[in-house]
Amino acid sequence: MALTHEEVRAIAHLARLQLTDEEVERFAGQLSDVLDYAARLNEVDTSEISPTASVLPMNAPLRPDEVRPCPPRDQLLANAPDPAGGMFRVPRVLELEP
Amino acid sequence: MPEYEAVIGLETHIQLNTKSKIFCACSTDSWRAPPNTHICPICTGLPGVLPSLNRRVVEKALIMAAAMNVGEIAPESYLARKNYFYPDLPKGYQISQYDEPLAGNGSFEFPMPDGNLRRISIIKLHIEEDAGKTVYKNSKRLIDFNRCGVPLVEMVTGPDFRSAEEVGQFLIRLRQLLRWLEISDADMERGQLRCDANVSIRERGQQRLNTKTEIKNVNSIANVRDAVQSEIQRQVREVEAGRKIESWTLGWDDDRGALSKMRSKETEADYRYFREPDLLPIQTSSEDWAATVSQLPELPLARRSRFSADYGIPDYDAGVLTEERSLSEFFEAAVAAHGGDPKRVSNWVMNDVLRLIREQDTSAGELGLRPDELAEIIRLVERGTISNSVGKELLTQVQGSDRTPSQIVEEDGLAQVTDFGELSAAAAQILEANPDQVAAYRGGKSGLIGWFVGQMMQESGGQADPKSARKILEQLLEG
Ligand SMILES: [Zn+2]
Numbered sequence: 001m002a003l004t005h006e007e008v009r010a011i012a013h014l015a016r017l018q019l020t021d022e023e024v025e026r027f028a029g030q031l032s033d034v035l036d037y038a039a040r041l042n043e044v045d046t047s048e049i050s051p052t053a054s055v056l057p058m059n060a061p062l063r064p065d066e067v068r069p070c071p072p073r074d075q076l077l078a079n080a081p082d083p084a085g086g087m088f089r090v091p092r093v094l095e096l097e098p
Numbered sequence: 099m100p101e102y103e104a105v106i107g108l109e110t111h112i113q114l115n116t117k118s119k120i121f122c123a124c125s126t127d128s129w130r131a132p133p134n135t136h137i138c139p140i141c142t143g144l145p146g147v148l149p150s151l152n153r154r155v156v157e158k159a160l161i162m163a164a165a166m167n168v169g170e171i172a173p174e175s176y177l178a179r180k181n182y183f184y185p186d187l188p189k190g191y192q193i194s195q196y197d198e199p200l201a202g203n204g205s206f207e208f209p210m211p212d213g214n215l216r217r218i219s220i221i222k223l224h225i226e227e228d229a230g231k232t233v234y235k236n237s238k239r240l241i242d243f244n245r246c247g248v249p250l251v252e253m254v255t256g257p258d259f260r261s262a263e264e265v266g267q268f269l270i271r272l273r274q275l276l277r278w279l280e281i282s283d284a285d286m287e288r289g290q291l292r293c294d295a296n297v298s299i300r301e302r303g304q305q306r307l308n309t310k311t312e313i314k315n316v317n318s319i320a321n322v323r324d325a326v327q328s329e330i331q332r333q334v335r336e337v338e339a340g341r342k343i344e345s346w347t348l349g350w351d352d353d354r355g356a357l358s359k360m361r362s363k364e365t366e367a368d369y370r371y372f373r374e375p376d377l378l379p380i381q382t383s384s385e386d387w388a389a390t391v392s393q394l395p396e397l398p399l400a401r402r403s404r405f406s407a408d409y410g411i412p413d414y415d416a417g418v419l420t421e422e423r424s425l426s427e428f429f430e431a432a433v434a435a436h437g438g439d440p441k442r443v444s445n446w447v448m449n450d451v452l453r454l455i456r457e458q459d460t461s462a463g464e465l466g467l468r469p470d471e472l473a474e475i476i477r478l479v480e481r482g483t484i485s486n487s488v489g490k491e492l493l494t495q496v497q498g499s500d501r502t503p504s505q506i507v508e509e510d511g512l513a514q515v516t517d518f519g520e521l522s523a524a525a526a527q528i529l530e531a532n533p534d535q536v537a538a539y540r541g542g543k544s545g546l547i548g549w550f551v552g553q554m555m556q557e558s559g560g561q562a563d564p565k566s567a568r569k570i571l572e573q574l575l576e577g
Contacts, residue, residue, distance in 0.1 A: 062153035068123035087240035
């Protein structure tokens with residue numbers, strides 16, 4: 001299952017990664033190897049087996065709808081690179097943004 | 099010019115009114131709360147945290163599914179990661195549902211103003227978390243995560259709407275239903291009910307779907323209706339001019355009251371959905387589902403038809419009385435306590451009780467006037483013990499009082515004066531004080547009788563029985 005350079009560039013774009021041409025070349029090979037390795041699972045006949053989402057007991061534990069106090073805001077903003085007025089400041093992301 | 103019809107589908111987001119967020123114990127009540135005061139490591143997506151699903155979110159979403167006529171619920175449904183980068187989405191993905199949503203295949207039936215019913219198909223209904231909010235201030239982009247992790251139900255309709263008017267009515271009835279079921283406050287201005295619309299047109303009679311545009315960010319039902327209407331008209335103009343409709347995303351500009359193009363959707367976003375590994379599937383047993391369906395209260399439309407059938411009141415009355423659940427329950431309890439003509443009770447509820455509710459900005463459930471107290475007041479008026487106007491005043495006097503209407507009438511001396519002697523004396527006084535009017539009446543202006551009755555009512559502070567007063571005045575004036 002060989003990935004094309006185009007596909008590698010598209011995946012990199014979705015992950016917001018900038019790759020050089022050599023990296024595209026290298027990762028195309030590596031990613032294809034990973035996919036080939038995983039594709040070996042296709043050799044197993046699973047037609048009689050229902051899909052498994054988890055090996056844990058399938059009963060999702062549900063939490064009661066109760067409010068607990070939040071940690072102080074300063075603590076949560078402490079690791080933010082650029083807090084301002086109790087908010088997280090972020091760089092511009094869309095060209096159309098005001 | 100060929101005749102066109104519009105084909106519209108809606109994607110609605112409903113904020114469930116749970117106390118805590120969907121995956122953490124932060125409060126959801128952040129309207130006007132200072133920014134980032136209802137956040138924790140889970141809803142801000144810090145490394146190493148695990149989400150834990152709120153039971154009430156599942157329960158309320160199931161109630162919604164039952165109300166949407168969903169026949170069978172998925173015994174197992176999965177949460178999924180929807181991956182995209184946006185600053186208000188701290189994890190880099192939204193926990194939502196994708197290929198195995200909680201419910202699908204439902205329908206919603208609602209009345210149009212002309213009395214006809216419309217049925218809209220519900221394609222799917224799933225739960226997900228809300229994102230945060232970006233605030234632009236002095237060219238800074240600031241993020242408030244208070245809303246991040248607030249539970250939403252996303253509900254997608256089929257492309258079944260044929261006019262902006264239908265869309266508007268659907269939203270009005272959906273809002274009514276959400277409040278009726280007490281699963282959302284459904285205030286559009288606060289973002290508790292949001293609606294995106296997909297709009298396309300085709301020549302009437304055709305079956306195929308043409309390129310659609312998507313309308314986003316509209317914050318009131320009236321604006322959704324206006325936005326959809328103007329987009330239908332724009333598409334007709336484009337097609338008539340021989341131009342192609344492009345699949346734009348349009349945003350509503352509240353200040354201009356118009357749509358504007360957002361970003362071109364040339365490439366469908368690649369969300370790379372996959373099953374959420376941090377959460378197990380949601381299991382709904384057939385017993386739980388059966389219980390949800392059987393515990394569903396009677397819905398507005400069914401109650402409306404039952405009211406007109408069982409109580410013989412006009413459909414209009416039944417519609418008004420079932421606008422809101424506690425009002426409909428108030429009416430029904432008042433009819434039972436009154437035991438007489440339901441139309442009479444309906445008149446009192448629609449005119450006087452509703453006026454009080456609006457003036458005091460409350461609901462029938464919180465009015466402080468019990469249905470049996472209203473019934474007692476109506477009976478006092480019917481028996482002639484008190485006048486109609488005293489009855490209306492009694493409504494506010496009973497509110498919050500621990501005295502019954504009859505006690506108030508007795509103790510405060512509000513009973514109607516029907517005593518012949520008392521009324522005659524008062525009438526004689528009025529005649530004596532107004533010789534000009536008496537002369538005019540006797541000279542042929544018999545219409546003045548109303549004015550005399552008015553004087554009597556004023557003198558008695560509304561307590562004179564107007565019928566007796568009129569009879570006595572006529573006798574004195576003719577005599
Ligand atoms: Zn939280």
